[in-house]
Amino acid sequence: MGSPAIELKGLQHCYDTDLVLQGIDLRIEHGEVFGFLGHNGAGKTTAVNILTTLITPTGGEASVCGFDVVRQRGEVTECIGYLPSEVRMYGHLTALENLEFFGRLSGLTKPKQSAKDTLKFLDASDLSDRRVGTFSSGMRQRVGIAQAIMHSPRVLFLDEPTTGLDPLGVRQLRETIVALNRERGMTVFMNTHLLGEVAKVCTTIGVLNRGELIYKDSIEATTARFPDEGSLEDIYVRMESVKGTQR
């Protein structure tokens, strides 16, 4: 059996004395679009920070494409693309200059051409020569996606990607995620609150509650398991309330 796209084994993390992740076990196969759900402060962003090698976990193991995020950081960063919840770039530089920089950091041989091609793929070529500081949230998000995918990563991490986007922007993002998954075979790991979008885009969901993974299954299996609930939102609320009652 080949290595999964993402694997967490007893993953723990604490900030000072605050245990944010309490031993998570998770396996995500290649080609999945995984929706990571949970209330604010559940530990979703911490998990993404660990998987993108930004922070070192205090316990357990995590690997991306078979590479350990601590011991094989370089290999992991070659496999991943990352879009944080609020995209910030060098505001005084143009979108193309920013993308060229990130392309160089990823070791692309023709970063400028890759940046142009990626902006074209995202239908955002008109943004290339404009300064990022003048962009709206939606425009910044598109340039952010471009920096995340321009080096053709195998796994794409999106942390609350719809923050600050208008309905049209959310729809564009959804279409982009679907295209990246279907056309380029990218595995997508998405932290989000928008359950409607999760239902439309994701193949699998996981629910994190106070640092514990309380549920993980495919969308089809989830809807089949909760036939009385009308939507994914109702299912999520039920899961959270059951967990709350157990405490």
Next chain:
Amino acid sequence: MNAIVTTVASHQILALRRRRVLGVLVGSLVGVTVLAGVLGWASHQTIIGVYDESVKLLTSRSLAAPPNPFLLKPVLSMLSNMVIYVTMIGALVALVFGHVIVAEDDTTGIGRLVFSRRLSRTQYALGKIAAAGLTLGFSMLMCALVSIAALILVNRTLPSGGDIGRLGLFFGFSWLYLMVFALVGMVTLLKSGRRSLGLLSAMGVWLVVTFAVPQFTSGLRPSQSLNPIVDPISTSQAFFKITRRARPFSIAEQFKEASARMLQTAPSEPISTTLVRVLTIAAALTLLCAIAIRLVQCHDFSRSNSGE
């Protein structure tokens, strides 16, 4: 230089140029060089004016005129104010500059995007230090060119090779000194993690290094600055013994003393003594480089303080 280090450095320089930080840095340092030149020229003109009047008076009385005082003074003495400007204005500008180089990546969250790429934190830190070094080096080169132009204008002759060499040495040494403060700006921000606190701490370091420490080491006995005879009473006291021992660590003073020798505005001293002064500042720079790299390695770039 490693390709990633070059990428980080060149991108940083481009960002600084676009934000006009580079223009402000070069402008302010060249500005103080011009000011030093103008003050030197004004002083030169005043003394020459007085000298010419004296020569006229003495000649009318059939008395022998003394030689032109500027023939007795070294050519570079005209730029003696530069030493003060570098320690006060230059260091302050370098400090803010070092702060700005790291601040954007740290506090706006760009660091999160950068470190999700295949670069090591050491490469990133070296890239930032290289960017600071190159920009300050460019500024010093501009200052040196302006100084040479000022010397040519005032003396109406090309400075000798030796003078140009000394000037080059002085600006090279100034670069070393300013790099110390650029790194202080970086280190305080990385250590505090907050933009305002980082800048305030850096200012505190600048105040201590530039004003407080020299007050304890040589400022306590100002008469010694005028008369280099050791005061037998004060040196016997424990407090003054301590301050005397602390003096080699006062990098502002080491800079002033060594620079004065380079510009020939102070009595000469053994070359080994000047070398020790230069090495003290080089050691401070090396130490700060190591601290900056270590702090970048430990710093949590996943948290940004953009709301500050």
